[in-house]
Amino acid sequence: MSARSPRTVVVDDSRFMRGLITDILESGGVEVVGEAEDGREALSVVAEADPDVVTMDVEMPGMDGIEAVERLMAEDPTPTLMLSAYTAEGAEETFAALDAGAVDFFAKPGGEVSMGVSRMEEQLVETVRSVATADLSPAGRDRRTEAAAAAAGTAAPGTGAADATGTPSVEPNTTLIIGSSTGGPDAVERVVSALPGDADLRGVVVQHMPEAFTGRFADRLDAASELSVREAEDGTRIGRGELAVARGGHHLEITNARDGRLRLAVIDEERGQGVRPSVNVTMESAAEVVDDPLVGVVLTGMGDDGTEGVQALSRAGGRVLAQDEDSCVVYGMPKRAAATGAVDTVLPLDDIAAGITGETA
Structure with missing residues (x-):
């Protein structure tokens, strides 16, 4: 892991959720350098901010997280963590995002989540830091593409x-x-x-x-x-x-x-x-x-x-x-x-x- 704090862009169609994620990350020492409310805006924000990692909501109006990841990996490859609903439907969409090139995912809090809020916050920060170090070299992307195929x-x-x-x-x-x-x-x-x-x-x-x-x-x-x-x-x-x-x-x-x-x-x-x-x-x-x-x-x-x-x-x-x-x-x-x-x-x-x-x- 780099000695400096990872620079992060937070993408979510909910203003409340963007604020919550930003607060959690910044409290954990992660620098948030941009926000976006949908996939299309995310592409421009990432191009301008050049972050180390992106947190990406799966379900968004307009360009959703899956299409945004596909575009991001083709145009400006950046390690991406999907934030997904804690449901079977969310799982289906999340695996599609992983196939598109996302590194990992983190389940949003829900009624079935048993761990404490503070523990979830610690895990989110730790996961974002970890995803920021991911190998997105051409060889690494080729391996993921072949596995998806x-x-x-x-x-x-x-x-x-x-x-x-x-x-x-x-x-x-x-x-x-x-x-x-x-x-x-x-x-x-x-x-x-x-x-x-x-x-x-x-x-x-x-x-x-x-x-x-x-x-x-x-x-x-x-x-x-x-x-x-x-x-x-x-x-x-x-x-x-x-x-x-x-x-x-x-x-x-x-x-x-x-x-x-x-x-x-x-x-x-x-x-x-x-x-x-x-x-x-x-x-x-x-x-x-x-x-x-x-x-x-x-x-x-x-x-x-x-x-x-x-x-x-x-x-x-x-x-x-x-x-x-x-x-x-x-x-x-x-x-x-x-x-x-x-x-x-x-x-x-x-x-x-x-x-x-x-x-x-």
Whole structure:
């Protein structure tokens, strides 16, 4: 992160919301250098103010946030954080904005949000600061574009590593735990879509994301992958070729592993992690109950969630992979995981799937 405070443009059709967001950011040391009430005005304000980051409302009259992001990425690429409604409909539009090039999203307060207002304010400031550091180089934008194309069915999934006979080389009964945060939706989708459907894998994806969004995220992964992907429910059992996405606002534990199948528990408790779902909680539970091969993966994201989890996996004899700095949107979680000494291999995003199947380990 730059030593100076990030310069921000706030875009929202509600004057009240613009004022609220501005007050929160400025109280947290973020400099707001411009405001706009719709997407069209946002383009001109961003061109003039040259901010480090933009907060963009999704639903606005005239040019909405999705079109504004598309135009912004084509004309004046600037890291953008979407502010979206805490609803399933909001999730659909938000993922469209991520496909258009937005880095991450933050759910606006609503009746279902359980964290305190002060905590939400801290998280918004932290997320804006993190998004301001995002890599919007041509290579980074190309990766996001290709991931979006795979989700739309224009690129073939299941291109993971295989041996000379075409059979995936992953060890039998391998349990996979993938953790990510900022920039994670596209990164996870790229990894999961590259895993071969006939590999002897089952596992869990832990993405920092609100509850209203994780079901839609699971659907996207399922459509982009040869694996079967669904949102986890309490008591869910998954076997070969299946992944479960941890439900937002809850922790996910693996409570039993037998005959190649995992039993999952959705936990509605804080657990002192600061985020829900937490990568630490899921990885530590896997290390405790899974006797078969374990593979942990830490992808792009801010913060240090996963540092305790990767150490637990390593002590249990598991392999741990982390995404490298150059391919991360935000090099936070992978950096801190690697600093523990528990990471076996650091790989570019494009090589993570092959690392999971053992081809680059």
